[in-house]
Structure formats: C-alpha cells, structure tokens
Amino acid sequence: MTGMALLSYLAHCETPLSEEFGETVLKGISFLVDQGMKNPVLSLVPQRNEVSYDHAVATYALCEAYTFCKQMDIPSISNLEKVVIKAVDKIVDNQNTDGGWAYNYNTKAGAHTDLSVTGWNVQALKAAEHGGIRPSKGEIRTALRKAAAYCRKCGKPDGLFTYMQEGREDAAARPSLVGVGVLSLQMCGNGSDSAARKGLDWMLKNTNQPFNWKANNTSSNLYQHYYGVQAAMNRGGDVWKAYNKAFRDSTLGAQATDGSFTPNGFPGPGGLVNSNGGSINDKIYRQCLATLMLEVYYRFLPGTGKAPGIPNLIDRQACLALVCCQPCKQAGQQYIPVQGNSPHFSEMREFLP
Numbered sequence: 001m002t003g004m005a006l007l008s009y010l011a012h013c014e015t016p017l018s019e020e021f022g023e024t025v026l027k028g029i030s031f032l033v034d035q036g037m038k039n040p041v042l043s044l045v046p047q048r049n050e051v052s053y054d055h056a057v058a059t060y061a062l063c064e065a066y067t068f069c070k071q072m073d074i075p076s077i078s079n080l081e082k083v084v085i086k087a088v089d090k091i092v093d094n095q096n097t098d099g100g101w102a103y104n105y106n107t108k109a110g111a112h113t114d115l116s117v118t119g120w121n122v123q124a125l126k127a128a129e130h131g132g133i134r135p136s137k138g139e140i141r142t143a144l145r146k147a148a149a150y151c152r153k154c155g156k157p158d159g160l161f162t163y164m165q166e167g168r169e170d171a172a173a174r175p176s177l178v179g180v181g182v183l184s185l186q187m188c189g190n191g192s193d194s195a196a197r198k199g200l201d202w203m204l205k206n207t208n209q210p211f212n213w214k215a216n217n218t219s220s221n222l223y224q225h226y227y228g229v230q231a232a233m234n235r236g237g238d239v240w241k242a243y244n245k246a247f248r249d250s251t252l253g254a255q256a257t258d259g260s261f262t263p264n265g266f267p268g269p270g271g272l273v274n275s276n277g278g279s280i281n282d283k284i285y286r287q288c289l290a291t292l293m294l295e296v297y298y299r300f301l302p303g304t305g306k307a308p309g310i311p312n313l314i315d316r317q318a319c320l321a322l323v324c325c326q327p328c329k330q331a332g333q334q335y336i337p338v339q340g341n342s343p344h345f346s347e348m349r350e351f352l353p
Helices: 002-011 022-038 051-071 080-093 115-130 140-153 175-187 194-206 222-235 237-253 280-298 326-331 345-351
Strands: none
Touching: 002 022, 002 051, 002 280, 022 051, 022 080, 051 080, 051 115, 080 115, 080 140, 115 140, 115 175, 140 175, 175 194, 175 222, 194 222, 194 237, 222 237, 222 280, 237 280
C-alpha cells in the first residue's frame, strides 16, 4: 500500500520538496528504501506468495521517485539508487521461463505465472527504463521483449485476455484483464500488436457507457479501469474519447468532500467495504486506484515512453497536465505539443472536468 500511495503522490508531481505533501512523500520513499536495505525484496513479509505484487508495486514507485529526483535536481536520498538497482535486479533475474512473472518469483517451468502479476512487474521495469536505471545483470529491454511474448499468448481473438496462458489451470478470459494485457504490450513497445489492437477494440465496444460506481459487476472494478484508462489514453482517438467519457464523471461523482472515494460495488480488492468498516488496505487501495485513474491526465511518466500526441516537457517526459505542476513551473519548463493519436495539449480541455 505504501507503493500505491507513493505512486499517487508522484503522479500528482509531488516531491520531497513539495510544500504540502513533501514530508509524506519523503517518508514513503524512505520507508521503502529501508525495507530494501533490510530484505531481499520490498515487502514486510518477504516469504509470502504474493511478494511478487508487493515488490513490483514498490519498485515501480521507487523508480519513479528516483527519476523524479534525478531529473529535477532534488537532493539524493540515502541508498535510493542502491535499492532501486537491487529491486530491478530482482525482477529481471526472476522472470519466469515463459516470459511472465510468478507468485513468490518462482522461475521454474510450470510455476504460477499470470497476467496480473506480470502487469505490475512490467510497469516497474518500464519505470526503470524511463529512469535510465541499469540492472547489474541482464537487460530491461530483453525482459520486456519476453514479457510481450507472454502477454500475446494471453490474448484471445475477441479481444479479451486470459489470467493464465492457454493450457494452464486457470486460462479463463476476463474483462478485468483486457487493460492489463493492452497496457503491458504498450509498455513493452508492442502497442500495435494484434492482441493489443483487439483488446482496444473490445474496450471501445464494451466500456463506452458511463460507469456504474455501485454496480456489483465489472463496471465498478477499479483494478480493471486503472489499467484500462491508461491503455485508452496511450492509444488516443475514439478509444480514449469513449473511455474518458465513461469513467471521468462517475469517478468524480464518487468522491466525498474529504477527498475519499465512496465504496464501489465490486466485491474485490479496493471494492465493497463491508458493514464493520472493512480492511483499511481495501480503503487505501480504492483511494489509490481512483486517484491514479484521474491522474492519467498528468501522470509524471507516460506509459509507453513515447507519449504520442500527449504534451511533453522540454528534455523530460513529465507532468502531462493542462496546467503544469508547481515543481515544473519552478524548473521553468514549457509544454511542446507533439503529433499522434492522443489529444493534443490544446485539446485537453474537453477531457478535463
């Protein structure tokens, strides 16, 4: 949860120097660095099967923090670079033989690899690649090529993606994984693949109506839409226009006056909070997913590394906002609209509330 929360702050262009949230951001980074110095993985429970989620999310957050601090000349945080390289090494060195990532980073053939675990590890490696981080052994680009091959094999002719590859014990196709598959392929540099295109076509046909926040179905599955919103924006055009129209107002309408988001109807992680208050992790997870969905308009790092048609900053890929965030204003940067499918800077207004 620390990694998810830190990603939410960084996506809002908050840094350790930010006036309002700087101390919180610094504490989050320092906590994860401390865990990385003490443990072989970024997790409070290194031996648990789900550690390949914990580590990937935390690595993703630290890679973005490292890049942010480096590019904006923020004073270095002790051991940050050391832990980032160590964390990326773990992901690269523990990729399964089939190209995905498994529970507990099991590298043996036949281990429990699935698209959900793989998606988070791909995001972590892409953030590392953005930041120019070089693992001590292995190559990020090679790992992403293998990951793309894995994701392709999870794609179905109708655009859906399966949880595990065909022939495995749980190869059911799931709407909640379409965005995972498409975004992962985009981040691997394969956004034009047939599987990605079919996934985007499925999204255009099936997620073009306003989300029902209270529905007990995939309409309110924030995990699904966290990935879907990013994949749609990366593609741009009709897919993005439809997805943006579907999710934006529903998500904003679910926010309470204190900034929190009301329980959504989907009974999964980050979903419905039960009558006795539910898990605090569920509440934080829901808050982070909804926040990151809305921050897609100005994420610090674009998902593909190319950001076609999305405004870039001079000499850096940062803050894709209609109004540049304060740290960038202080750095004296300017926006440059570039060509592509996604909305140009001058056209962003119609997509913002």
